[in-house]
Amino acid sequence: MSTVQTEPVFRARSISKVYRMGEVDVTALRGVDLDLYAGELAVFLGASGSGKSTLLNILGGLDVPSGGQVYYREREMTGADEADRTGFRRRSVGFVFQFYNLIPSLTALENVELVTEIAEDPMTAEDALGLVGLQPRMHHFPAQMSGGEQQRVAIARAIAKRPEVLLCDEPTGALDYTTGKRVLEVIEKVNSTLGTTTAVITHNAAIADMADRVIRLRSGEIVEVYANKAKKRPDELSW
């Protein structure tokens, strides 16, 4: 994907997030402005606690900011209620987390079907698993698969409904080097073949080289945004 700017999918304007922890307030985000563009692969970099997850959760409708506005396309998300946000997640967002969060009682195929069943225009669950290279193992339960394989099922589950955005929070955090790279390849493939706007959170700077754009956070603020001139393929990365 080129870095040529298409129209923004998300627009965040001076969003802040404060967690109340009893007496003390923890500020996770302080006035973040951000645009995410259709089709791009953005990597969010930052130390632990810098506010990456908070930002992504707000974009994906899992959480609400304490201040500021978020627009998804033309719609303002900030005023949406829980039911609206549920519908938004259902239609438009795919999530991938560090811990795969598969349903242990469902097979790989069924974990994906869980989503295709409630989506409007999904691909078939088999195709989704094919895309992540797991069709041969689709009848296996999570406990019968390796961590990397489970994460790929989680990705298949996230993209099966053809979401407009794919949000990945430390998708390789729990994986070893080789499996981690395999998972990144899958994410890259989804982004390039389906054109899904993709955001990947990591604290591993090496991964940033596969992004169209890199957004760096520190203490709840965006401190740097840059476009990669020569984006690397995941197999070219090393750390």
Add this chain to the structure above:
Amino acid sequence: MTILNRKVFRELGRMRGQVIAITLVMACGIMLYVSSRHTYISLLKSQESYYASYRFADVFAGIKRAPASTAEEIAGIPGISRVRTRIVMDVNLDVPGLDEPATGRLVSMPERRRPVLNDVAIQEGRYPAVGRPEEVIISEAFAKANGLAPDDWIGAVINGRQKALRVVGIGLSPEYVYEVQGTGSIFPDNLRFGVIWMARDALGAAFDMEGGFNDLSVALSSEAREMDVIDRMDLILEPYGSTGAYGRDSQISHRFLMDEIIGLSVSSNFTPAVFLGIAALLLHIVFSRMVRAQRDQIAIMKAFGYNNLSIGWHYLKFAFLAISGGTLLGIVGGFLLGRPLTALYQDYYRFPDLVYELNYDVIALAAIISVSAAFLGTLHALRSAMSLPPAEAMRPDSPAHFRPLAMERLGVHQLLTPVWRMIFRNMERKPVKTLLSAFGIAMAVAILVMGRFTFDSIEYLIDYQFRTVQRDDAAVVFAGPRPARARFELSHLPGVVRSEPYRAVPVRLRSGHRMKQTSINGLDPAGELRQLIDRDGQTQSLPPEGVVLTRTLADLLAVREGDMVAVEVLEGSRMQGRLPVSLLVDELIGISAYMDNRALNRFLGEGSTISGAYLSVDPLRADALYATLKETPAVAGVAVREAVIKGFEDSIAESTSATTFTLTVFACIIACGMVYNGARIALEERNREMASLRVLGFTEREISVVLLGEQAIVTLMAIPIGFLIGWGLCYLAVDATAQELYRMPLVITGKTYAFAFLVVGAAAVVSAYVVHRQLRHLDMIGVLKIQE
């Protein structure tokens, strides 16, 4: 407070919903135990002190008429410490305000008050004055039912003459704790039967029995053997027309009271055991889950040097604290509930005072039982907590392992949506847990079935006994055997549609060493008002020869059709002979024997004689008929069917509703406790799944299907199991309470099953709703951040 103790309290607070469920179930069990045990002890003690204070006799005998000198002979029998002779007569009464005839049992009392056997406890008024033959004491139940008080008058037909009696006192007697007339009617009908104590001289003069007596009661010394005394008494009394001496066991009031007390003793252990079992089950489910969830904490404590014992003690403290509230509530509530429960018995078992006091043994036992239940319930959890090696525990619980199971093999999974597959696989993966939960709910269903079964059973019993077997509207008893033509006098009375004579003879039946005292009822073979029904519900015709026994009587004598029984007649000729058992019939009340009346007359070597008649009555003229019968001296008593049924229903209805209500409330608590806990634990164990589904865009309603679907299936599964267990409990209850006097039929109607279904269903829905509301607080992000 130590840190560990602080942990205990904080976590108990967090689990308060579950702790409340455990508390309530525990409280129910302990409350039932403490209250029914207190009631049992109260009745037993009240009986003991009543019998002692008013000198209840040990052996009784009815005689036709014996001279006073016989009493001295009896007193000479070794083992007899006291003798009392009396005149006892059943007469027709004319009670103001009562249309039907009532029966009064006149019992003679000494002229001047002195302590005698079977004494009267005066509750109100006074003892009759000397030289005042019209003054009487009447029994309390009879007085209450008819609204009689001292200074009221009642009419009595005494030896054919109408007499007016003046009530001066209201009394009770240990002989009539349960006040019924006798073998014919075993349910109290206090409106139409009462005991009347009057001065001996007046009674003796009225029945021409001055100096003589027709009733004997004796007290035994402690070393006496009852059987020997009875034999010796029979020998002496035989010439005077004795119907056979008998011990307290056959004394109807004592017998009923003992049956009740023994039944209470059984149920006071049985039902609470069920509840405590459920409490233990609940603890087991909750604590197994808790220890599983706290594996890492246990590991860290162990790594820091806590030993297994202190870890075990830590979790045991949880259990003890969790049950302590319920136990305390149960003990206090049980003691308070026991008093009104005991008072309920007072409606048909009458004591001058009920001894109801705190029994420390019961309290101590209740505490021991609840601690044992807690220990039993947490045993499994304790064992797994203590056996956990610290290193092992630091690793997360082995991941939930799912394999293709029965559902996949059967191919049914293809019919299900992924959400329902999740539900079924979760249940299949933990079959023991699923079954235990189902079992708990099934017990609630079973308790409901058991609670309402009493209604069904009694309804059936009344219908069977009073509409199928006994079809007469009224049974007339003559003062003594009459020639057969007396029946025509009856059938000509206005209002009598049909009359069928019968001949009743008191007998002793023997087979081998087994003996039973009853009466043989000689029936009109063409009669329709008494039906002989066999085990299959088929009407059998009266065999022309031999004796027909009810199955209970046959079992007591250990005889079958075709066997011979020895018959000893206890009146008139007092002849002895043998009769073949020609048929067995099934009746729910009493231990009756029947014969063709012609065969009976032949056996007795008498002409056609009758003891009374069964009547079919024109309802429009019934009142007039009963009024006439009341005035007829030859008629000793009339048992009006509807009155008998009503008396029975009234006396049983109140206590039954009270028990059913209590059991229903308790069963609801159990059902709520089980469903709520199941759903809560599912929520805790699977909040990660729930959160994942929410992230994927499932709505709250959709994920509550995942959570509560399992509870719904478990509940639905539990209901038929509960029906079965309920049936089993009823079977046991019927078996345990089978008495000579009546037997509860094992009949459970669809209404009862529907009732149990609806109550448990409603309880499940309510608890599910409570948990459903807790789904709102599900922390999606928080859950997903944590390592599985």
